[in-house]
Amino acid sequence: xxxxxxxxxxxxxxxxxxxxxxxxxxxxxxxxxxxxxxxxxxxxxxxxxxxxxxxxxxxxxxxxxxxxxxxxxxxxxxxxxxxxxxxxxxxxxxxxxxxxxxxxxxxxxxxxxxxxxxxxxxxxxxxxxxxxxxxxxxxxxxxxxxxxxxxxxxxxxxxxxxxxxxxxxxxxxxxxxxxxxxxxxxxxxxxxxxxxxxxxxxxxxxxxxxxxxxxxxxxxxxxxxxxxxxxxxxxxxxxxxxxxxxxxxxxxxxxxxxxxxxxxxxxxxxxxxxxxxxxxxxxxxxxxxxxxxxxxxxxxxxxxxxxxxxxxxxxxxxxxxxxxxxxxxxxxxxxxxxxxxxxxxxxxxxxxxxxxxxxxxxxxxxxxxxxxxxxxxxxxxxxxxxxxxxxxxxxxxxxxxxxxxxxxxxxxxxxxxxxxxxxxxxxxxxxxxxxxxxxxxxxxxxxxxxxxxxxxxxxxxxxxx
Amino acid sequence: xxxxxxxxxxxxxxxxxxxxxxxxxxxxxxxxxxxxxxxxxxxxxxxxxxxxxxxxxxxxxxxxxxxxxxxxxxxxxxxxxxxxxxxxxxxxxxxxxxxxxxx
Numbered sequence: 001x002x003x004x005x006x007x008x009x010x011x012x013x014x015x016x017x018x019x020x021x022x023x024x025x026x027x028x029x030x031x032x033x034x035x036x037x038x039x040x041x042x043x044x045x046x047x048x049x050x051x052x053x054x055x056x057x058x059x060x061x062x063x064x065x066x067x068x069x070x071x072x073x074x075x076x077x078x079x080x081x082x083x084x085x086x087x088x089x090x091x092x093x094x095x096x097x098x099x100x101x102x103x104x105x106x107x108x109x110x111x112x113x114x115x116x117x118x119x120x121x122x123x124x125x126x127x128x129x130x131x132x133x134x135x136x137x138x139x140x141x142x143x144x145x146x147x148x149x150x151x152x153x154x155x156x157x158x159x160x161x162x163x164x165x166x167x168x169x170x171x172x173x174x175x176x177x178x179x180x181x182x183x184x185x186x187x188x189x190x191x192x193x194x195x196x197x198x199x200x201x202x203x204x205x206x207x208x209x210x211x212x213x214x215x216x217x218x219x220x221x222x223x224x225x226x227x228x229x230x231x232x233x234x235x236x237x238x239x240x241x242x243x244x245x246x247x248x249x250x251x252x253x254x255x256x257x258x259x260x261x262x263x264x265x266x267x268x269x270x271x272x273x274x275x276x277x278x279x280x281x282x283x284x285x286x287x288x289x290x291x292x293x294x295x296x297x298x299x300x301x302x303x304x305x306x307x308x309x310x311x312x313x314x315x316x317x318x319x320x321x322x323x324x325x326x327x328x329x330x331x332x333x334x335x336x337x338x339x340x341x342x343x344x345x346x347x348x349x350x351x352x353x354x355x356x357x358x359x360x361x362x363x364x365x366x367x368x369x370x371x372x373x374x375x376x377x378x379x380x381x382x383x384x385x386x387x388x389x390x391x392x393x394x395x396x397x398x399x400x401x402x403x404x405x406x407x408x409x410x411x412x413x414x415x416x417x418x419x420x421x422x423x424x425x426x427x428x429x430x431x432x433x434x435x436x437x438x439x440x441x442x443x444x445x446x447x448x449x450x451x452x453x454x455x456x457x458x459x460x461x462x463x464x465x
Numbered sequence: 466x467x468x469x470x471x472x473x474x475x476x477x478x479x480x481x482x483x484x485x486x487x488x489x490x491x492x493x494x495x496x497x498x499x500x501x502x503x504x505x506x507x508x509x510x511x512x513x514x515x516x517x518x519x520x521x522x523x524x525x526x527x528x529x530x531x532x533x534x535x536x537x538x539x540x541x542x543x544x545x546x547x548x549x550x551x552x553x554x555x556x557x558x559x560x561x562x563x564x565x566x567x568x
Contacts, residue, residue: 122525122528122529122532125532125533126532126536129540136543136547137543140547140550143550144554145554146554146555146565147565149547149550149551149553149554149555149563150565151566152547152550152551153547153548153551153563156540156543156547157488157494157501160498160544161504164484164504164505167504167505167508168511170508171508171511171512171515171526174525174526175511175519178519179525180529221567225566
């Protein structure tokens with residue numbers, strides 16, 4: 001009995017929050033800023049508890065399993081959701097359906113927790129759907145906006161298609177191995193053609209969710225059309241969750257098919273980096289620009305994932321921690337500016353440093369970190385990813401990745417240049433920053449600096465594996 | 466002649482690719498949703514066929530099918546809600562009419 005409480009603590013806390021919000025909503029008479037602070041407090045508690053008391057354990061006949069690393073990953077996802085609830089406070093207070101928004105978002109988060117912990121393909125499929133269907137509903141949250149419904153349509157259709165492909169792969173696996181549990185399956189894998197084919201189907205589904213290049217087309221559209229809170233949830237929380245599950249899948253379950261997945265990873269990661277970078281260069285809308293930049297970042301994550309189990313896992317989890325802080329800081333700034341002035345284009349950001357020095361410095365720090373410039377944590381994240389990838393001694397692959405880092409400098413620094421060096425006749429007025437948003441931005445900024453400078457964090461992640 | 470595993474797999478694989486073809490070529494959103502259902506049903510057929518002919522002693526495949534049917538219904542409910550909202554704003558359920566987000 002005690003196991004059910006301690007091992008599933010993150011899940012329980014999120015479930016309690018969902019029901020609390022539901023009851024408060026049904027009873028009515030609750031102001032939305034009061035609801036928001038309840039949700040923030042609950043998420044903060046879930047984050048702190050998530051980092052503590054993590055141990056090994058299996059529940060429900062090995063359908064659910066957890067270990068310290070999985071506990072850390074869940075806490076990281078909760079932390080990202082908490083930061084989103086701080087950073088998008090402006091937008092949350094305006095919307096009339098705040099409780100519904102949080103219920104859907106936390107349901108998706110719960111699905112991601114169960115997905116990371118799943119030890120069985122049935123459990124994996126169910127929780128994957130639990131984590132994607134609510135997000136499609138969230139993408140449509142600006143009911144009056146035309147682009148919001150278009151984005152939701154693209155999201156639900158692409159996720160339905162990708163889950164169809166995933167299921168077809170799973171059914172072929174079931175035919176080839178006769179089992180759907182992860183541990184039994186890895187014993188049956190021998191690399192015969194049917195297994196390789198079904199692995200490629202599964203890989204396709206993962207590529208859809210991670211927006212790896214041939215399957216990235218929905219990403220930019222959905223990111224641009226959805227409300228910014230949903231965009232940041234998709235690009236940070238959802239992406240990290242799928243990256244973690246992908247690591248578990250390739251290292252724990254499909255390790256016997258190593259040759260197949262290594263070459264798939266090399267090819268798709270090169271394509272992802274190159275195409276993400278080239279398309280990011282020509283974007284004018286900030287949300288679209290960040291969408292393509294996040295596609296390019298996934299390419300680097302795949303470089304790290306192509307290494308073996310220990311260095312691959314540690315470098316990817318560390319990078320995702322840094323990526324959470326950097327990307328959320330960038331999205332936070334975009335969110336405030338778009339909420340207060342309605343402007344989302346890159347040309348509107350010219351001369352931002354004169355009217356809003358704090359926001360421009362946070363944005364610059366976040367973009368430096370995304371580009372991987374040394375004093376910020378992003379540099380160390382990329383360094384570990386590339387070193388992990390280089391352990392395979394496939395050096396031309398690492399050279400291509402490094403060249404792509406240099407290309408990415410161009411478009412990240414272009415935004416910084418237009419904020420700090422260019423003049424604007426019609427600049428964005430100085431915007432008032434709320435306390436919780438301010439706190440969230442400071443937290444992200446401290447995270448960007450601290451995660452890079454303190455090496456015990458990386459060693460802590462290594463010790464969890 | 467009794468239908469064997471090969472026949473069933475032939476049917477299910479054709480269903481899958483008919484679904485994929487429909488998904489990519491149809492312009493009406495409801496028809497696209499129907500193509501997705503076709504894909505999911507081909508998966509169900511696959512599971513049942515493998516369960517009956519190859520691994521009859523355990524019911525993993527049959528259970529999976531039940532869950533896939535339930536999830537497909539949930540997915541269709543959300544998708545239909547989104548399509549209705551799209552119809553309200555665009556006055557059409559043609560995918561070609563929803564073209565504001567590009568490149």
